[in-house]
Amino acid sequence: MNTTRIVLTAVLAAVLLASGAAAQNGLALMKVEAGARPVGMAGASVSLTADPDATFYNPAAAAWSESFVLSFGHNEYWENIRIETGYFVSNFKQRVSIHGGIRYASVDNIESRSTPSSEPDAIFSEYDLSWKAGVSYTLNDKVAFGLAAGWFTEKIDMYRGSAFNVDLGLLYRVTPQMNLGASITNLGSSLSLAISGQPGTDDISIPTTYRAGGSYRYDRYLGALDMVIVDDEFHLHLGADAALHDYVSVRAGYMVGYDTRNFTAGASFSRREFTVDYAFVPYSGNLGTSHLFNLTVIL
Numbered sequence: 001m002n003t004t005r006i007v008l009t010a011v012l013a014a015v016l017l018a019s020g021a022a023a024q025n026g027l028a029l030m031k032v033e034a035g036a037r038p039v040g041m042a043g044a045s046v047s048l049t050a051d052p053d054a055t056f057y058n059p060a061a062a063a064w065s066e067s068f069v070l071s072f073g074h075n076e077y078w079e080n081i082r083i084e085t086g087y088f089v090s091n092f093k094q095r096v097s098i099h100g101g102i103r104y105a106s107v108d109n110i111e112s113r114s115t116p117s118s119e120p121d122a123i124f125s126e127y128d129l130s131w132k133a134g135v136s137y138t139l140n141d142k143v144a145f146g147l148a149a150g151w152f153t154e155k156i157d158m159y160r161g162s163a164f165n166v167d168l169g170l171l172y173r174v175t176p177q178m179n180l181g182a183s184i185t186n187l188g189s190s191l192s193l194a195i196s197g198q199p200g201t202d203d204i205s206i207p208t209t210y211r212a213g214g215s216y217r218y219d220r221y222l223g224a225l226d227m228v229i230v231d232d233e234f235h236l237h238l239g240a241d242a243a244l245h246d247y248v249s250v251r252a253g254y255m256v257g258y259d260t261r262n263f264t265a266g267a268s269f270s271r272r273e274f275t276v277d278y279a280f281v282p283y284s285g286n287l288g289t290s291h292l293f294n295l296t297v298i299l
Contacts, residue, residue: 027128027130027152027154027191027204027206027207028128028207029081029083029105029106029107029126029128030103030105030128030130030152030186030206030207031207031209031230032075032077032083032105033056034053034056034073034075034083034085034103034292035051035053035054035056035071035073035085035087035277035292035294036053036073036075036266036277036278036279036292036293036294037051037053037251037266037268037277037279037294037296038051038053038054038056038057039253039264039266039279039281039292040239040241040251040252040253040264040265040266040267040277040278040279041224041237041239041240041241041251041252041253041264041266042237042238042239042252042253042254042255042264043057043226043228043237043239043253043255043264044213044215044224044225044226044237044238044239044253045057045058045061045224045226045239046058046169046181046182046183046211046212046213046226047171047179047180047181047213047214047215047224047226048061048179048181048215048224049061049062049063049064049065049171049179050064050065050069051069051071051296052069052070052071052087052088052089052099052101052296053071053073053085053087053294055087055089055099055101055134055146055148056087056101056103056185057183057185057211057226058146058167058169058170058171058181058182058183058185058211059099059134059135059136059146059147059148059167059168059169059183059185060136060144060145060146060169060170060171060181060183061089061099061136061146061169061171061181062089062090062097062098062099062134062135062136062146063097063136063137063138063144063146063171064097064138064144065089065090065091065097065136066091067090067091067298067299068088068089068090068091068298068299069088069089069090069296069297069298069299070086070087070088070296070297070299071085071086071087071088071294071295071296071297072085072086072294072295072296073085073086073087073292073293073294073295074292074293074294075290075291075292075293076290076291076292077290080107080108080109080110081105081106081107082105082106083103083104083105083106084103084104084105085101085102085103085104085294086101086102087099087100087101087102088100088101092135095137095138095139096135096136096137096138097135097136097138098133098134098135098136099133099134099135099136099148100131100132100133100134100148101130101131101132102129102130102131103128103129103130103131104127104128104129105127105128105129106125106126106127106128107125107126107127108125109123109125110123110124110125110126111123112124112157124156124157125157126154126155126156126157127154127155128152128153128154129152129153129154130150130151130152130153131150131151132148132149132150132165132167133148133149133150134146134147134148134149134167135147135148141173142172142173142174143170143171143172143173144170144171145169145170146167146168146169146170146171146183147166147167147168147169148166148167149164149165149166149167150164150165150166151163151164151165152165152186152188152191152206154191154193156193158195159193159194159195159200159201160193160194160195161191161192161193161194161200161201161204162191163188163189163190163191163206164188164189165186165187165188165189165206166187166188167183167184167185167186167187168183168184168185168187169181169182169183169184169185170182170183174214177216177217177218178214178215178216178217179214179215179216180212180213180214181211181212181213181214181215182211182212182213183210183211183212184208184209184210184211185208185209185211186206186207186208186209187208188206188208189206190203190204190205190206191203191204191206192204207230207231208230209228209229209230210228210229210230211226211227211228211229212226212227213225213226213227213237220242220243220244221240221241221242221243222240222241222242223239223240223241224237224238224239224240224241225237225238225239226239233257234257235255235256235257235258236255236256236257237253237254237255237256238253238254238255238256239251239252239253239254239264240252240253246270247269247270247271248267248268248269248270249267249268249270250265250266250267250268251265251266251267251268251279252264252265252266253265259284259285260283260284260285260287261281261282261283261284263281263282264279264280264281265279265280266278266279266280266292273297273298273299274295274296274297274298275294275295275296275297276293276294276295276296277292277293277294277295277296278291278292278293278294279291279292280292
């Protein structure tokens with residue numbers, strides 16, 4: 001077994017055996033997948049490249065980039081929840097690509113009550129903010145590694161806290177048609193919410209997530225599978241994409257192991273350097289349907 005296969009096997013084993021991690025209970029909005037193209041495939045994206053939003057799943061996803069690509073996203077969820085995103089990837093040197101991103105999630109008009117009543121005592125808001133920057137290094141034409149670092153900030157009413165975190169990732173091109181990938185994202189310290197000058201809350205864990213999976217492309221068709229561990233729970237994400245035309249692609253996915261969501265779908269419309277992506281996720285439990293939009297620009 002050569003060095004490449006040894007490294008790949010070790011990383012995949014570490015990811016798949018990591019289910020003993022402590023349960024996460026903070027920064028809930030940062031667990032929500034936000035890129036329209038990945039979400040249309042149910043988030044089965046740990047082994048995909050050439051999409052700035054894929055760096056959310058794997059910091060090695062910027063590998064083999066040949067252009068400077070920007071992606072801006074707007075995501076609408078139930079009960080005044082929205083998530084705005086901005087990601088980029090770019091070739092930096094022969095073997096090095098850089099990437100970065102910002103995610104801002106907010107919930108407005110949250111009602112506060114100290115006792116049961118028809119009128120709230122107060123109205124407040126919550127926001128979660130994440131910014132990250134990183135690099136992808138191509139060891140050769142088959143293997144790439146990725147690293148990203150950044151900060152989480154959470155604010156609930158007057159309480160605020162922040163935490164440092166890192167992402168680690170690996171991509172392996174088995175063949176020109178098949179990729180394997182693995183990542184550990186949001187690995188870092190816990191945070192404490194506090195008002196300035198007052199004691200804070202107990203430590204709150206950040207949403208560390210473990211992913212491993214693969215993808216296969218045949219002609220104009222792409223299939224992908226991710227195994228995901230978050231909050232000590234195992235999930236399976238399945239996705240497919242079909243290019244119906246040079247300008248139009250459609251996709252669908254299915255997520256296993258969630259209480260309120262499973263099926264996803266989406267489409268892309270491309271023209272020259274611009275691509276518009278759309279995805280929707282129907283939720284059960286009277287939570288409605290979420291709509292996601294992305295604009296990707298190649299410069």
